[in-house]
Amino acid sequence: MNHSLAIVMAISDESxxxxxxxxxxxxYSGIGKVNAAFKTFEVIQKTGCHTVLNLGSAGSSVFDAHTLVEVNQFxxxxxxxxxxxxxxxxxxxxxxxxxxxxxxxxFKHLPQGICGTGDSFETGQPxxxxxLVDMEGYAIAKVCKKLGVRLISVKYITDGANDTAHLDWQDNLLLGAQKLLALYQSMSHQ
Structure with missing residues (x-):
């Protein structure tokens, strides 16, 4: 992969x-919009990347668990x-x-979705x-937009954003990391 791309994830549990x-x-940005904005700005400044690839986990009551979804709007x-x-x-x-x-x-083969970002772990209807819902994406997207850097964002659906979301999220992170790594490795062949 070339050095014009930088990967940003929230926490090491996701990889x-x-x-x-x-x-x-x-x-790794850390959890939440403030941490994500700061780290994304720092990464762009340090690496000079032209593209940020945001990979991570998300909850969804629309997409099935274990699905990779490319975000087309934050x-x-x-x-x-x-x-x-x-x-x-x-x-x-x-x-x-x-x-x-x-x-x-x-990623033309992945389902597309609108991701709602917030500084809370969503367990209900936004x-x-x-x-789908996450805690960092909008902030990453805003920094990229302001700095003229392309953002590609793919989320692994770990949970249904419901009352068992906190348990499902933890249980599904390893499979998510495996799928996200395979997706990243496929990028050099496109």
Whole structure:
């Protein structure tokens, strides 16, 4: 793989060391939007990459567990300034970056979905329409958009974003890491 691409994942639990064992560098952001934004900015500045590949886990009540889903749009499921008349998901007075950040699909064989990002582990129905939920993606997408860097994001569905999500998430991380690694290794053959 060329050095114009940098992989960003939230935590090492999502890679299970499989990427490192294969000699692939991964940048871990930590959990949440603030950590993800900071790390993504830092990675772009340090590496000079033209593409960020965000791999990780997500919950979904739309897609089946164990499915790889490419994100074609990110929204913020926890930005709520509705008491001041703004729609849920809209950052007030932010005219530079839209509330919905569109991504150009890369993996034509994967299902596409809208990912709702928020600083909470979702176990119910998000306030913003979305197909899957995570805790970092929108922040990564916003930094990439501001800096003119392409973002490709693929999420492994670990759970149904329901009341057993915390148990399912942990149980399914290893299989997710295996599938994400295989997907990454297939990129050099496309």
């Amino acid at each position: 299970h060391g499989l990427f490192e064992h294969a000699g692939i560098e991964v940048h 929204v913020q499921r926890d930005m709520d300034v509705s008491p001041l008349g703004f729609a849920v998901g809209v950052t007030p007075l932010d005219k530079e970056i839209p509330a919905e950040i569109q991504l150009e699909p890369y 306030k913003v329409a979305c197909d």
